[in-house]
Amino acid sequence: MITDSYGFYVGTSSIVDENTHEPILSILTLIVETVAKLHRDGHNVVLVSxxxxxxxxxxxxxxxxxxxxxxxxALAAVGQCRLMSLWDGLFSHLRLPVAQILLTRNDIADTTQYVNAQNTFSQLFEMGVVPIVNENDTLAVSEIxxxxxxxxxxITAAMVKADYLFLMTDVDCLYTANPRTNPDAKPIEVVDDISSIEADVSSAGSSLGTGGMSTKxxxxxxxxxxxxxxxxxxxxxxGNVHEIVTYLQRLEQDSQGTTVPTDGSALLSPPLHTRFLRSDHPIQSRSFWLLHGLNPHGTIYIDQGAYSALLNKASLLPAGVVDVDGHFAQQEAVRLVVVQKLSPDSLNGDFLHHGQEPRVVGSALVNYGSHEIACIKGHRSTQIHSILGYADSEYVAFHENISFFPGDDSPPR
Known part of the structure; x- marks a missing residue:
């Protein structure tokens, strides 16, 4: 019986020597053994490599x-073959099949493709296969x-509805300062409010990798x-992952009133790690896709009244649109930015009544392109036909095509 789903991410610096560029077989082997053990215990596992x-x-x-x-x-194309060969060879020793999935943002920008990707992952799990995911560097450019x-x-962990995502890095956990240069740095073991973090995240990653602690x-x-x-x-x-998983399972059992083992093992501390607690009100699959699966092609500025209405499940009317920035077409994604009433000079920063600065609150799929929205902004829906010569919809965006970032789930005060 499947009890949990796990996502693993291992970066380049964790599996490839920074100087010789040789695969670090000892770490690769340990990762494979850990994934196989979780798989034998009945868990779904996806590996992002x-x-x-x-x-x-x-x-x-x-x-x-x-x-x-x-x-x-070109090097990515050459290396991806070798990388998958390494993973496949190591997993085959434990009779565990793997599958390669290469993604770019374009691959999940369409809702049908996003659902298809979810279905593929689901089928692979049913077949007892470990999906190995990487970005398709051969095709990807900055825009995608x-x-x-x-x-x-x-994003992959969200797609497969994973319970846990392990980000494997070169330090044990997040610290209050850089432990390499500050001996007084303290480990941060549990984070329940990620927006309040005051840790040192200045690490820029290795010469091979593209990330660092800030990307984590x-x-x-x-x-x-x-x-x-x-x-x-x-x-x-x-191997620490399995100990952490065991510890978390015991924590959950204890919180549910399950009898604690008499040997006191439930009280043992796990290996050092930082655990970011999941949101009590997680974003649903489609909302997550709207926010993070799509690249915004422009920005729509809305007023506070429209924002409050949207939070109460209304659709976006042209009357609530203050301004438009960028060039985008119908059914493309845009940012939603809330502003106070603007001066006639529009977005030059001269806010009337000392209003607050613009704030990005979410994303939307629009029913009209940027030119059309610029023409109908501030007008009533009944005027759309007379302005454009047609009216595909009375709304700039339907409420089911609008999603807000966490924290933007209640009307502003």
Whole structure:
């Protein structure tokens, strides 16, 4: 019986030597053993693995990561074959089949493709297969990249409705300061409000990887907002994951009133890690897709009245639109920004009555393009036809196509 689903993210610096670019087989093997043990215990596991470019550097005897995009993409194409061969070979020793899934943001930008991806993951789990996910670096450009694989791992964890996401990194946990330079740095073991973090996240990652601790925080925000408990732990000790899982299971049993083992094992502390607690009000699948699966093509500025109405499940009327920025078409995603009443100079920062600064509150799929919305903004829906010569909808965006970021779930005071 499946009890939990787990997502693992391992970055390039965790599995590829920074100097020689050789795969770190000892860590790869431990990761495979950990995933296999969880799988044998009846859990679904998805592995998000970086490393294609790093492995490609070794395969082609290139000393340093190039800056030329086509060359990076070519190395990624070479390295991805080798990387999957490594994973497949190691998992095959434990008779555990794997599947390769390469994604770009475009692959989940369409709701049908997003659902198809979810269905593929579900079918792979039913077949007892471990999906191994990476960004499709061969095709990805800045406009369709996830930014880094920390973000991709959080989106993947949300797609498969994982209970836990483990971000494997080169430190045990998050600290109040950089432990390498500050001996007084204290570990942060549990974070229940990620917005209140005052930790040192200045680490910029390795020369091979693209992330650092700051990208782990971003991933944790995404994961916890989707209901995924997100954990930072040391990549060189993958076996810690099983101990942490055992500890968390005992915590849950204890909270439910289950009898604590008489040997006192439930009281043992787990290996050092940072656990970001999942949101009590997680974003649903479609809302998460609207917020994080789509790249915004522009911005719609709305007033406070429209914002309050939207939070009460209303659709967006043109009368509530203050201004438009960017060029986008019908049914494309846009940012929603709340502003106070503006001066006639519009978005030049001259707010009347000392109003608050603009605030990004969510995303929406629009029923009209940027030019049309610029024409009908501030007008009544009954005037749309006379202004445009047609009226596809009385709304700029339907309420089911609007989603807000966590914290923006109640009307402003």
């Amino acid at each position: 970086s490393g294609a470019v790093g492995v490609g550097l070794r395969r082609m005897d290139v000393n340093e990561r190039p800056t030329n995009l086509p060359r990076i993409q 990249k996830f930014g880094d694989n920390d973000t991709l791992s959080a 925080i971003v991933a944790a925000k995404l994961g916890t907002s989707a209901g995924v408990t997100t954990i930072i732990t040391k990549s060189s000790k993958p």
